[in-house]
Amino acid sequence: MAKKIIKRSWAEPFKIKMVEPIKMTTKEHREKVAKIAGYNTFLLKSEDVYIDLLTDSGTNAMSDYQWAGMMLGDEAYAGSRNFYYLWDNVKKYYGMPYLVPTHQGRGAEHLVSKAMIKPGDYIPGNMYFTTTRLHQELAGGTFVDVIIDEAHDSQNRHPFKGNIDLQKLEDLFEKVGGKKVPYVSMAGPVNMAGGQPFSMENLRAVKKLTDKYGVKLWFDATRATENAYYIKTREKGFEEKTIAYILKEMCSYFDGLWVSAKKDLMVNIGGFLATRNKKVFEETRNTVVIYEGLHTYGGLAGRDMEAMARGIEEMVQYDNIRARIGQIEYCGNQLEKYGIPMVYPFGGHAIFLDAKRFLPHLKQDLFPAQTLAAEIYVDSGVRGMERGIVSAGRNPETGKHRYPKLELVRLTFPRRVYTQAHIDVMVESIAQVFEDRKKIKGLKMAYEPKYLRFFQAKFAKL
Numbered sequence: 001m002a003k004k005i006i007k008r009s010w011a012e013p014f015k016i017k018m019v020e021p022i023k024m025t026t027k028e029h030r031e032k033v034a035k036i037a038g039y040n041t042f043l044l045k046s047e048d049v050y051i052d053l054l055t056d057s058g059t060n061a062m063s064d065y066q067w068a069g070m071m072l073g074d075e076a077y078a079g080s081r082n083f084y085y086l087w088d089n090v091k092k093y094y095g096m097p098y099l100v101p102t103h104q105g106r107g108a109e110h111l112v113s114k115a116m117i118k119p120g121d122y123i124p125g126n127m128y129f130t131t132t133r134l135h136q137e138l139a140g141g142t143f144v145d146v147i148i149d150e151a152h153d154s155q156n157r158h159p160f161k162g163n164i165d166l167q168k169l170e171d172l173f174e175k176v177g178g179k180k181v182p183y184v185s186m187a188g189p190v191n192m193a194g195g196q197p198f199s200m201e202n203l204r205a206v207k208k209l210t211d212k213y214g215v216k217l218w219f220d221a222t223r224a225t226e227n228a229y230y231i232k233t234r235e236k237g238f239e240e241k242t243i244a245y246i247l248k249e250m251c252s253y254f255d256g257l258w259v260s261a262k263k264d265l266m267v268n269i270g271g272f273l274a275t276r277n278k279k280v281f282e283e284t285r286n287t288v289v290i291y292e293g294l295h296t297y298g299g300l301a302g303r304d305m306e307a308m309a310r311g312i313e314e315m316v317q318y319d320n321i322r323a324r325i326g327q328i329e330y331c332g333n334q335l336e337k338y339g340i341p342m343v344y345p346f347g348g349h350a351i352f353l354d355a356k357r358f359l360p361h362l363k364q365d366l367f368p369a370q371t372l373a374a375e376i377y378v379d380s381g382v383r384g385m386e387r388g389i390v391s392a393g394r395n396p397e398t399g400k401h402r403y404p405k406l407e408l409v410r411l412t413f414p415r416r417v418y419t420q421a422h423i424d425v426m427v428e429s430i431a432q433v434f435e436d437r438k439k440i441k442g443l444k445m446a447y448e449p450k451y452l453r454f455f456q457a458k459f460a461k462l
């Protein structure tokens with residue numbers, strides 16, 4: 001008789017010590033508040049939300065080790081011991097000798113962009129990120145997308161859709177000259193592509209090419225441990241390597257990096273830039289004083305830096321990252337059973353619904369992803385976010401909408417916060433909206449702010 005093989009599941013490497021009640025609301029109530037919020041999930045009150053998948057940014061559950069560290073905050077204006085502990089861990093885990101703390105990721109993007117970009121420069125990157133590109137533009141630069149074409153196709157199963165297209169990059173260097181490119185901006189995984197990683201092989205090749213043209217290479221390392229996990233599980237030669245080892249090797253190819261600590265580091269606030277470039281370090285250590293705070297706190301409390309330092313130690317633990325990605329895979333597999341259109345492969349921090357295929361009867365001008373996010377909220381109180389035409393904004397030169405190929409709703413998973421039962425409830429709600437999709441009409445924009453419009457724009461039903 002053949003031996004029966006019993007499946008062995010993974011589970012979270014932690015148990016729950018403290019709980020936070022969430023409010024249950026009625027559909028009538030949600031219809032009312034969604035209208036008041038202009039059908040923008042960013043404008044909802046959090047107490048009106050049941051399962052909050054708006055973002056994984058600052059919404060994570062800290063561990064008892066991190067909370068214990070919060071009590072050791074040294075709130076001195078200058079030279080806090082928590083800063084030095086954070087600095088030690090940045091050296092140890094990211095391998096960068098210099099650190100400048102900032103209040104969050106965009107604070108670091110601001111300082112790096114200002115220090116490195118001159119008006120008229122070009123900054124190539126593996127797809128844009130909203131705040132990253134805006135800071136590059138505000139410093140006078142022009143962002144150029146050099147990600148591989150596969151990344152713009154939601155159904156393509158390339159394992160490393162975050163890779164840079166070496167030909168596109170070299171063409172740009174040839175066209176404008178290396179001197180006009182202060183640095184290549186490489187993120188891993190790529191948020192707007194659906195949480196898609198780059199491979200170590202691609203990174204090494206990009207490094208070779210940037211060296212050839214004398215261009216620096218900078219890393220948006222906000223979710224770098226997720227990228228490391230994918231390298232470990234998808235790339236030959238890394239199966240036996242630890243997350244910490246892979247992270248350090250990735251960082252070794254970069255001149256510097258910036259991090260929104262609100263993701264990988266599992267804290268509620270914080271960010272930093274770290275570099276091996278003494279000139280950029282000296283410049284940003286000086287400008288941080290103008291925009292963020294003294295260079296040993298950068299807009300953070302000492303206790304925040306302590307939680308970040310401890311978060312770095314936890315983020316590289318394999319079981320932690322395995323459980324995170326496992327939860328997202330579970331969600332994707334459940335949605336697939338109902339035939340819900342999604343981005344493939346499933347991403348590192350979120351499931352992305354493909355709104356173009358979910359609502360094929362809506363033209364992009366009717367904001368299909370914005371509409372879908374609002375419909376899901378009204379159905380069940382589950383909050384996701386638009387990542388499509390609204391997020392892409394307008395072209396600063398022509399003033400016209402940018403029309404991104406990807407029109408997505410992001411369901412983002414805070415770390416260590418929700419259970420599998422929450423996911424089941426959310427999956428059933430999305431399946432219901434999918435069932436009723438033909439009745440859904442689009443939206444029109446009623447109010448549009450000048451910068452990063454997706455945060456504050458308001459819409460009305462057609």
Ligand code: F0G
Pocket residue numbers: 054055056057104105106107129131132187191220222223259260261262270271
């Ligand atoms: N880079 C990436 C890849 C990000 O995802 C974010 C933030 C930032 C930089 C900026 O960092 O928010 O700390 O200032 N992403 C959040 C999100 C907002 O929901 O994806 P921040």
